[in-house]
Amino acid sequence: MEKETIYILAIESSCDDTSAAVLSNKKVLSNITATQQIHEEYGGVVPELASRAHQQNIVPVVHQALNKANIDKKLISAIAFTRGPGLMGSLLVGTSFAKSLALGLNVPLIEVNHMQAHILAHFIEEQNDGSPEFPFLAMTISGGHTQIVLVKDYFDMEILGQTLDDAVGEAFDKSAKILGLPYPGGPLIDKYAKAGNPDAFPFPKPKVDELNFSFSGLKTSILYFIQRETAENPNFIDENLNDICASIQKTIVGILMDKLKKAVKQTGIKQIAIGGGVSANSEIRSALKAGEAKWGWKTYIPKFEYCTDNAAMIGIVGHLKYKQRVFTDQSISAKARYILDAQN
Ligand code: KG4
Ligand code: ZN
Numbered sequence: 001m002e003k004e005t006i007y008i009l010a011i012e013s014s015c016d017d018t019s020a021a022v023l024s025n026k027k028v029l030s031n032i033t034a035t036q037q038i039h040e041e042y043g044g045v046v047p048e049l050a051s052r053a054h055q056q057n058i059v060p061v062v063h064q065a066l067n068k069a070n071i072d073k074k075l076i077s078a079i080a081f082t083r084g085p086g087l088m089g090s091l092l093v094g095t096s097f098a099k100s101l102a103l104g105l106n107v108p109l110i111e112v113n114h115m116q117a118h119i120l121a122h123f124i125e126e127q128n129d130g131s132p133e134f135p136f137l138a139m140t141i142s143g144g145h146t147q148i149v150l151v152k153d154y155f156d157m158e159i160l161g162q163t164l165d166d167a168v169g170e171a172f173d174k175s176a177k178i179l180g181l182p183y184p185g186g187p188l189i190d191k192y193a194k195a196g197n198p199d200a201f202p203f204p205k206p207k208v209d210e211l212n213f214s215f216s217g218l219k220t221s222i223l224y225f226i227q228r229e230t231a232e233n234p235n236f237i238d239e240n241l242n243d244i245c246a247s248i249q250k251t252i253v254g255i256l257m258d259k260l261k262k263a264v265k266q267t268g269i270k271q272i273a274i275g276g277g278v279s280a281n282s283e284i285r286s287a288l289k290a291g292e293a294k295w296g297w298k299t300y301i302p303k304f305e306y307c308t309d310n311a312a313m314i315g316i317v318g319h320l321k322y323k324q325r326v327f328t329d330q331s332i333s334a335k336a337r338y339i340l341d342a343q344n
Contacts, residue, residue, distance in 0.1 A: 006077045006322050009101070010315030011062065013094030014086025014114045015144065016045045018057035021311035022069035022076075023319055026125040029069035031305060031312040034061050043183045044173070051089030058097050065311070076107055078327070080318025083111040084338030085144070091334035099330055108327040112317045114309075115140055115340040118275035119151060120320065121306045121313035129300045132273050136300075137263055141256065141284070142276030142309075143169030143184065146213050148263050149340065151273075154320050157341050160263055161211025168252060169278050171215035175222050175248050179237055189245045190281050196246030201225065203251040211263055213255065222248060253283045257291075264297070273300035277308040 005024055012019040019033040034057040039045045066073060081098030084091055102109040119138040123131050138149045138157075146163040166174065169186055176185020203221055206214045226244075229236040237244065264270055272288065279285070279302060291297040306313055321327075 006319055007071060007075050008078055008080050008110075008315045008318040008322065009062070009065070009076045010080040010112075010311040010318050011058070011094045011098050012082045012114070012117075012309055012311040012314045013054045013058065013090050014082045014084070015090060015309060016050045016053075017309040018054045018061050018094075019309065019311035020058075020062040020065035021315045022065050022071060023312065023315040024069075026123060026316060026319060028124060028126075028312045028315070029071070030065045031310055032061050032065045032068065033310055040182050043177050045087070047087045047089050050087060051093055054090055054093035058093060062097075062101075073105060076105055078102070078108040078110050078318060078322050079105070080110040080112050080314050080321070082114045082117070082314055083332065084335035085114055086336060088334060088336040091336065095332070095334040099332070103330065108322070109330065109332070110318045110321045110326070111328045111332055112314045112321075113338050113340060114314075115145060115147070115338075116155075116157065117313040117317045118142065119149060119157070119273065120154060120317050121275055121302050122273050122300050123154075123320070124306060124312060124316045126303075127300070127306070128303055132271050132298075132300050135269055136271035136273055137260070137267065137269050138273045138275060139256065139260060140276045141168045141274065141278035143167055143173065143186075143278075145276065146215075147340065148211050148259060150267060150269070159341055160267075161213065161259060163213040163215060164208065165214050165216040166219065168213070168215060168256065169276070171218060171252055172248075172278065174219045178219075178223050178226050179241065179244065186278060186281065189249055190283070192242045192245035193249040193283065196242030196244070198246040198250035200240070200243035201247040203247060205251060205255055205258070211259055211266070213259060215252075215255075218251065218255075249281070249283050253281070253287055256284060257287050260291075261295075264295070270295070270297045271300070272297055275302060275307065280304055280307045
């Protein structure tokens with residue numbers, strides 16, 4: 001039993017989602033996210049537009065989070081916010097807002113690393129699979145990152161491997177763009193793949209050392225393939241969309257699974273947790289669950305709303321830091337390149 005009830009108000013604004021959440025200890029009372037539609041027509045996130053939209057959204061989103069949680073601002077124990085990594089203009093909005101609010105309410109301020117939060121989201125109460133025990137392997141797969149991390153403790157993490165170029169979410173989104181699908185294309189590839197044949201069009205997997213990843217070569221081979229086929233048949237994409245999506249998805253998920261198997265072999269750790277937007281992908285979810293039966297893995301897949309960017313995951317880190325009394329002062333600034341296993 002925890003003696004004290006800790007209420008954390010958390011803010012996330014690292015990319016194109018403005019999110020605010022209220023947590024009572026490890027329980028999420030509210031988790032409100034305003035997703036910015038404006039980027040769809042540009043085929044990717046436009047940083048300048050993102051920071052403007054954050055500025056418009058942040059006050060109403062925080063209000064809504066407080067209303068839904070049904071608690072008075074005066075009960076808030078601390079304000080947690082995403083310091084980085086992310087887009088500088090976007091981070092600055094959340095950082096400045098969090099600092100002002102902490103000052104106004106006279107409560108501590110807690111800075112959070114976004115990538116750590118994707119991993120520690122597994123400690124939110126009421127996750128489908130419960131919470132992993134230390135040590136475990138975490139694979140963070142999002143639009144900005146692709147990492148395999150050895151998690152020894154809440155704040156003791158070591159990056160074992162990462163992408164050398166594009167993130168896996170970019171591989172999905174850029175492939176989707178080649179097919180003429182809107183941004184973000186990852187969920188659409190997932191959707192069309194369900195009705196397609198994953199063996200219709202084999203794409204080569206990159207050869208990358210150790211536990212690192214590379215996705216830019218795959219994107220190029222998909223581009224050349226589509227150019228070749230549409231030169232012969234202008235309707236090639238329309239006629240084969242499901243099969244193309246299923247083939248792309250099979251290749252990408254295969255790359256992720258190969259590296260995970262290697263990481264398990266290397267560390268002897270069979271507890272695996274995933275995080276980041278791409279963990280919403282249905283194929284990676286079923287491949288991981290299949291790994292439980294095949295190789296004796298225990299896998300942890302976050303609830304859908306805690307996979308993509310959200311403030312609840314920032315809130316759980318806020319809670320864990322609050323318990324250790326790890327606070328930050330008002331001189332802090334946002335950090336666009338914030339390495340996960342850096343001390344500060
Ligand atoms: O974690 P996230 O919300 O933002 C970043 O920090 O990047 O991840 C967004 C990424 C996008 O690239 C999006 O296409 C991808 O997650 N994504 C998916 C799926 N849902 C979201 N990719 C594949 N399949 C999905 N179902
Ligand atoms: Zn993210």
